[in-house]
Amino acid sequence: MKTAYPIILTPADHGYVVYVPDLDINTEGGSIADAIDMAADAIGLWGITAQDMGREIPAASAALPACKSGETAAYALVDFDACRRANDMRTVRKNVTLPSFLNDLAEKAGVNFSQVLQDALKQRLGITDR
Structure with a gap:
């Protein structure tokens, strides 16, 4: 099942820092596209790890978060089932x-x-x- 999680992209010296407010996690990427891809990977891995620990994955917020000057809000599309297939090699x-x-x-x-x-x-x- 695909889910769109809101993210905040902040320009950095080399690319962008990404913050996922719903999960309180960070990642980074060299370009906006790379940063969004990295956010999707981080959310997916966080989610399947939560499931493995018996916790539920929090639902994604419906609205984009407010941004500070220079920041950009976007959505990262995540498919938890595909993430599990790609990363669970047990x-x-x-x-x-x-x-x-x-x-x-x-x-x-x-x-x-x-x-x-x-x-x-x-x-x-x-x-x-x-």
Whole structure:
């Protein structure tokens, strides 16, 4: 699910400092576009870490925040599901049961059982790699 979080961009010596008021976090980028991308990454990582710790991700404010002179307000678009797919590389072990003849044929063919299961689960769940 995509969410737009308001951010504040402040010019710095080399690029922009970004502040995300809803989460009270900072990041930076070399250009406005880079700073907005970095904000989306920071928000995404903050969010999936919060979920892993059993906390809910705070909802994004609906309005842009007030800015001081020289600052710019914008939105950073974040897809928490995509962030998790891109950054959660933990693996888990699963025990599966299948007919012996199928196991024998697959082993003789050099099938990677883990990869086949991953591919099948992605297809079943409608997950596409980007």
